[in-house]
Amino acid sequence: MEPEALDADRNRLGECPVWCDRTQRLWWVDVLEPALWSHDPQERQCTRHPVVARRIGSLALRERGGLVLACDNGLFAYDPDTAGQAFLLDPEPGKRQHRKNDGRVDSAGNFWVGTLRESDYAPVGAIYRVTPELRVTMEEQDLAIPNSLAFDPERGRIFYADTRAYTIWVRDYDPVTGRAGRKRVFATTQAPARPDGSCVDAEGHLWNAEYAGGRLVRYAPSGTVSRVVDLPVSHPTCCCFGGNHLDRLYVTSASEPLSAEQQLSEPLAGRVLVLDAGVRGRPEFRTGL
Template identity: 35%
Template sequence: MTPESILNVGATLGEGPVWTGDRLWFVDIKEHRLYRHDPASGMLDMWHAPDQIGWALPTARGDMIVGVKTGLHRFSPETGDFALLHNPEPTRPGNRLNDAATDPSGRIWLGSMDDSETEASGALYRLDKGHCAHAGLPEVVITNGPAISTDGRTLWHTDTLAKTIWRVAVDEDGALGKPELFVTIEDGAGWPDGCVIDAEGCLWTGLFGGWAVRRYDPAGKLMATVSFPVANVTKIAFGGPDLRTAFATTARKGLSASELEAQPLAGNLFMFDAGVSGLPVHLANS
């Protein structure tokens, strides 16, 4: 599991990788860029979003729902148009949408965060058939990595600055149970960023400032660490024909001039053989 840099995008804050069909989508939050990459041909398409863009997820109607600082938008790859659907936080202009995942029922679970990374104003929301509602979990400074189990009955939610990942039961109607602590990242190992579940029910999380991606078993025991040549690893997505290739986004954000000189690959897109299959991405019902 040795990561290889495959796209020299130099993202300020690469994030949100998701595999759809035979292509990988990802974003550069701070540069307002949405990317689509075809690994087979090497093709890379790029669109400019209206503001900071945290993620893009495919829908059952063939377009994408994207999380932008100004709210949820519908994006058409054919036209390149972004159309505002809903702003879940109209009274919190200092927040932005940060990370998201779709469950087997087509619900999108999405989180917000304080863009200045100081106030505990970040919340988790549930978007279901066009209706967006607060998920009911305690608010934190930076929400991250909502990840969903194969059956959709468990959700993992990350409090990045507290270095904790929580596991929450999900009812059939989308109501959440009481959060249970899944894992705490020790001091010196970076901050937990985006996470995803593989076909064996294990959780993979990027470590911002931790030079690595980690894999934890369903009980929260550390199983593997994949070391990177860059400090800020944000999230992985499983892709390729057998969903065994891990694509990882990284970031240049927060690195000094000397650190950037020592990390020439920072912000690039990486890939490695995960040794296990991931889960297919579900289509959103909105």
């Protein structure tokens, strides 16, 4: 499981890796730069794509092609070939101190996205569900840093976390009707490790990146820990499966919280890591937005 690092610039806050099975390309964002990145494993090339935004919290694959970017001022359709950027809507308009954070698409094509107040990370953030018809529903509120959005369609469940609360929750969820059950605690972490971004593998296990914990934790559907993968970075942020057989695990990370001295001791901080996890993932769902 010795990870390798992609040949891209060190990110301040790398986040939301997403594998496109159509183009066989990895996408991710640097939230704070802000920057949109892609990686072509065949060409062994990383590319930075121009984006107009103050912050990019997450991205999603579009069913009709291209991407949806969750920027500080709304959701935008993005064409990677032309860098064309078209406003779709803002699920939380009028809150200038807020920005978008983690986002994920469910099996019905709805895009779930969290928001947070960047100035103080007070528990005033929320999670919204945006349908392909641009209908917006607030699904959760009073969160400091919403994260870990992931879906287990076989068991009909959605996962999400509040990074500041050290807690991952799970809810029963029907993507067709949009109905979600009451949340219940799925897992908790111990300081300084905080639950950040997640993905679900083909066996229904949740992989979570522990921010400030320096590791990935794989949880069984029951919530028990089934595997721990230590990483050469202290602040991993999110993960996804990719590659021709969805057997490569990509992990984004952050360098921003580290001092200059700490960055010297962590030369891979802020880089995207890739490793063989020994299990396969599942294709990313696409939004109808």
